Each structure stands twice: as structure tokens, then as C-alpha cells.
Amino acid sequence: MIERIIERRVTLGSKSGLHARPASVFVQNAKGFQGQITLSKDDKTVNAKSILSVLTLGAEQGDQVVLKVSGDDAERAIDRLASLLEEDLG
Amino acid sequence: MAEIHVLAPLDGTVVDLENVPDEVFAQKMAGDGVAIDPSGQVAVSPVAGDLVKLFPGGHAFGISMHDGVELIVHIGLDTIELKGEGFENIATEGQVVKAGTPIVRFDRATIEHMGKVMLSPVVSSGTGTIVRRASGTVRAGRDVLFVLEV
Numbered sequence: 001m002i003e004r005i006i007e008r009r010v011t012l013g014s015k016s017g018l019h020a021r022p023a024s025v026f027v028q029n030a031k032g033f034q035g036q037i038t039l040s041k042d043d044k045t046v047n048a049k050s051i052l053s054v055l056t057l058g059a060e061q062g063d064q065v066v067l068k069v070s071g072d073d074a075e076r077a078i079d080r081l082a083s084l085l086e087e088d089l090g
Numbered sequence: 091m092a093e094i095h096v097l098a099p100l101d102g103t104v105v106d107l108e109n110v111p112d113e114v115f116a117q118k119m120a121g122d123g124v125a126i127d128p129s130g131q132v133a134v135s136p137v138a139g140d141l142v143k144l145f146p147g148g149h150a151f152g153i154s155m156h157d158g159v160e161l162i163v164h165i166g167l168d169t170i171e172l173k174g175e176g177f178e179n180i181a182t183e184g185q186v187v188k189a190g191t192p193i194v195r196f197d198r199a200t201i202e203h204m205g206k207v208m209l210s211p212v213v214s215s216g217t218g219t220i221v222r223r224a225s226g227t228v229r230a231g232r233d234v235l236f237v238l239e240v
Contacts, residue, residue: 019150020170021114024114024119052154052215056143
């Protein structure tokens, strides 16, 4: 069986970018899903369940990031995580 | 099981993370750890590893070790909003660091004048469980802040 991967491009909403607070909220939510989740910006892709890895993207407000999610709960995960990234998490 | 001794990255007084007025840190969403009410002016690396993240504005940095251990030092709260004012980076992102390597110089008076709280969380955001932690006064790069079991 081929595992399905869902992908979505999102514009980052947090006004100070993906810094410690929004990254923590995002990763905490990502950890609640079983599948593999990655976040990419430009040509860099990181594990979305590691705060420090997410911080290394250096994503700023308005940047385009790409979420990729696999696993049984992928649809729920991508909806939840994409909407978090679009919000201003402070 | 191995124990990793995480040194204090800042001179100052240890404060429970639960008492930090920022819910993300207080609820340990960023990871378990402690905060330091700093008395010095230089933040150093708490462990040997890779300085995988150093914010351009100097308010926070992260060290990655082998085996998935990650440590984040956040100098003051909401200090990203200062855009570097009150901070001066000493180290360079991507650099290999030792425990005690100077990373950022900061000026408490400037940061507080801009209305920010100086309490500085030091958290373990990767693998490992904190089994012991310091209390009272700690010296940057010299005293153990907490011990991680991995």
C-alpha cells in the first residue's frame, strides 16, 4: 500500500514570524497527530514535531510555507495545522 | 540511560517555569525547564552542541545535541518585538559551541526600559526528562541548571 501524503501551501500569519511562542503552539498541536508531518520553506524541510527544527526555518509573517502530512489522521491534521499557521499566534 | 548536565546559560536566580507570565512557557508547551532572573550581561551555551538557531535579534537561541536533545534559551519575554534592541549577537548561527561559549550580550536596563519582563526560560524541547534542577543563584557556564536523563 502506498501511503498517502497530503500537502498544503500556507501563508504565515503570526506578526513576529514563526518564533518561540507560535512554534511551540504549532508543534504541540502537530505532536497530537500520529503521522509524519513536515514543514518546508523554500528548499528547507524540517520535522514539524520539533520546535527547534521549526525555528530554524526562520519563517516571517507573509512567508509561504508548505505542510506535508501522512497517516490516518492526515486530513484532520492538515486542516488544524494549516489554520494555526494562518492565524496570528502572537 | 545517560545524564546530560545542562549548565546555566545566564548568571542569576532560578525561578520555576510555572511562575513565568507567558502561558506557552508556564504550561511547558515549549518544553520542561526553568527560568532565570538574570543578573549578568552575557548568555552562554548551556551544553556542547550545534547552535542551530540564533535569532538575528539575539533574543533567543537553540542548541542541538546528539540523540535528539534540544535546548532553547529565551532571553526575556516577548523580546522578539525589540528587533535586536538591547541585544548583540556574539556567536554565529550554525557554529559548533562548547558549554560556556558566549552567544549573546544583552542589556537588562534597555530591555526593561522597553517594557519587557527579563525572566528568561531555559527549556529542553527535544528528547530527555529532567531529573534534577537547581534552585537559588546560578553562575553562567559554571553551575548545573538541570540534569537531563536520556
